[in-house]
């Protein structure tokens with residue numbers, strides 16, 4: 001009661017002294033200590049959490065289960081305090097004893113991710129996969145992609161290729177590895193191989209069409225004509241009526257000199273309205289129209305361009321973090337493979353433009369559900 005009274009009156013250190021003294025007398029207060037330690041850590045008072053857990057661990061007569069619980073909490077304190085080597089050491093010891101295995105391995109992966117120790121992260125993910133039967137393939141593929149990027153930074157093309165191969169072995173549909181491999185194929189003149197990869201990504205990950213489009217078009221036009229590109233887009237668009245394919249189709253039809261291109265674009269827009277499609281339909285060469293009408297259409301296109309260029313283009317499915325940059329690991333919730341391209345401009349971007357908001361976030365917003373498409 002005296003301890004609680006100190007706690008309520010914000011005399012935290014005095015409360016901790018009293019509670020620590022209790023352990024000697026009664027092991028039944030262990031749960032209270034663990035709860036208090038977690039509470040302090042959640043409030044950001046890691047030094048107090050550390051004191052409580054260190055004191056528990058040092059008790060000579062503590063039962064093994066309670067000692068391991070206290071050690072696990074102590075490792076979490078070290079992780080929260082950024083003392084990662086101490087945290088790693090305890091998590092590893094507990095994992096080798098089979099204690100809190102899933103939690104320890106998940107936390108070890110986070111530590112190795114933060115330290116960019118990708119080989120260790122891979123080993124730990126494989127351990128988790130074999131111990132718990134969890135499918136860690138997509139995450140392991142991302143770790144291999146990180147190693148591939150490191151190899152590229154060292155100008156080690158062979159190493160990069162091997163890492164990408166391992167990434168695709170872990171997850172055959174890893175978009176990141178596939179896009180990099182397609183780029184490599186184009187660079188080495190294997191255009192047909194690259195085109196096959198791009199079509200495969202579109203088939204299995206339609207959401208990534210906005211990221212595939214530009215490199216796919218560049219690769220395609222190396223060996224084919226603009227008319228063939230328009231025909232290819234039309235064929236793919238029938239299967240995947242994605243707004244960005246619509247935009248590409250409108251632009252390709254206009255560039256290929258098709259006389260009925262504008263009518264086709266309008267027909268597609270009526271069938272599947274989208275902001276990006278509307279902008280592409282307006283943003284054309286209207287020089288054959290009277291200047292007043294051409295100016296009006298151009299003006300509409302310019303008005304729409306502003307929110308389009310500010311609207312977030314990616315959003316994390318897990319926490320709602322959105323921005324204009326593709327992150328394979330969400331910078332807000334740290335989840336992998338949860339960030340996807342948005343199919344169209346978000347309504348909130350247009351709303352802020354219409355209501356004259358002073359500025360929109362440039363990079364990202366962590367507010368879940370703030371952007372509504």
Ligand SMILES: [Zn+2]
Pocket residue numbers: 316317318319320321330331332333334335338
């Ligand atoms: Zn997230």
